[in-house]
Amino acid sequence: MPIEFLKKLLEENPLIKAVREISLEFRQLMKTKQGDQLQDWCNKALDSGVEALKGFVRGVKQDFKAIFQAFTSEWSNGQVEGQVNRLKNIKRQMYGRASFELLRKRVILMGNPDFHQM
Incomplete structure (x- = not known):
């Protein structure tokens, strides 16, 4: 996807911009193993008002302990x-x-x- 198209899309659609920012933040938390920030991220995603993100957060909360461990553990499968x-x-x-x-x-x-x- 050309960068110009993405920039224009993000400028013209605040919903897409919000979803992208929240998704990238989740990815960064996973990558840097910042499990202590997971609950704050969940609250931010719920406050976004985006239904798809709310559904995702519900799934995260159902298995929060396991996901938290994946975010914080040095071990990998x-x-x-x-x-x-x-x-x-x-x-x-x-x-x-x-x-x-x-x-x-x-x-x-x-x-x-x-x-x-x-």
Whole structure:
């Protein structure tokens, strides 16, 4: 999207501008792990009057403890999710073509760094 178009859109539509600012603020809180600011952000989003943001905040509040932990914890499940994604891709490639034993061998071989040098 050209920058000029975005600037014009934000100038002419205060609702879009508000949603963008609040969304970018949420992203920054996540990125910088500022969980202590999450409740203030929720209040700001609710005060915006934007129904979609209100719905999002309701979802956040339903699982606030878990989301707060995600914002503040140094731990990440990124490695696990990456491995699950890799396994699912291998499984999709082999769907209907091979047995579980062949899938098992392929997963084990692909996890071996020496396999890629062969």
